Amino acid sequence: MPPHALSTAAAPARRLLDVGLGATGAGAALDAAARGLDVVAVDAHDLAFGTTVHALAAHDPRLAEPVLPGQPVTHADLLWAARYEGALDEADLLDRRTRIGLVPEDRAAALKAARAALDRAAAAPA
Structure with missing residues (x-):
């Protein structure tokens, strides 16, 4: 050449x-x-995601528990989305923010946790 x-x-x-x-x-x-x-x-989350979500769980260890067995999403993840990211309802939490709602059985199993996170965020805003 x-x-x-x-x-x-x-x-x-x-x-x-x-x-x-x-x-x-x-x-x-x-x-x-x-x-x-x-x-x-x-990345799927912002760079501070793990630190800030885990900070919620430091105040209430139950928040560190997964919403569903075998899922990486914790109760703290749902609360964070409801409190700081402006999640509007259960569908917003389960479908758009965590993708749990894409599997009908998982959606049904996680619905109570999503409602609890929204109620908790409304009761005690940041």
Whole structure:
């Protein structure tokens, strides 16, 4: 290949989309950025999500319990969404904010917890 052909070739992509900012994802994003790549990092929650939600559970340990067995969503997650994110009703909590409501059986099982979170948020605003 002649030398001038290299100058017209497209530069290799130097971008990374990092999905998930747990310890591994955040470390990968940091390493890629340190190597000069353009990094876009996205996560399902804001960067303070785990800390702030767990702070609610520190005041009431029952809030740290999962809404449903086998689900990562806790009662604190529901309360946080109702109190600080403006969740409007059970559907907003279960369908849009947590996705629990997408499975009819899970929706039915979590409905009581969603109502309790909305009631608790209304009774004691932040």
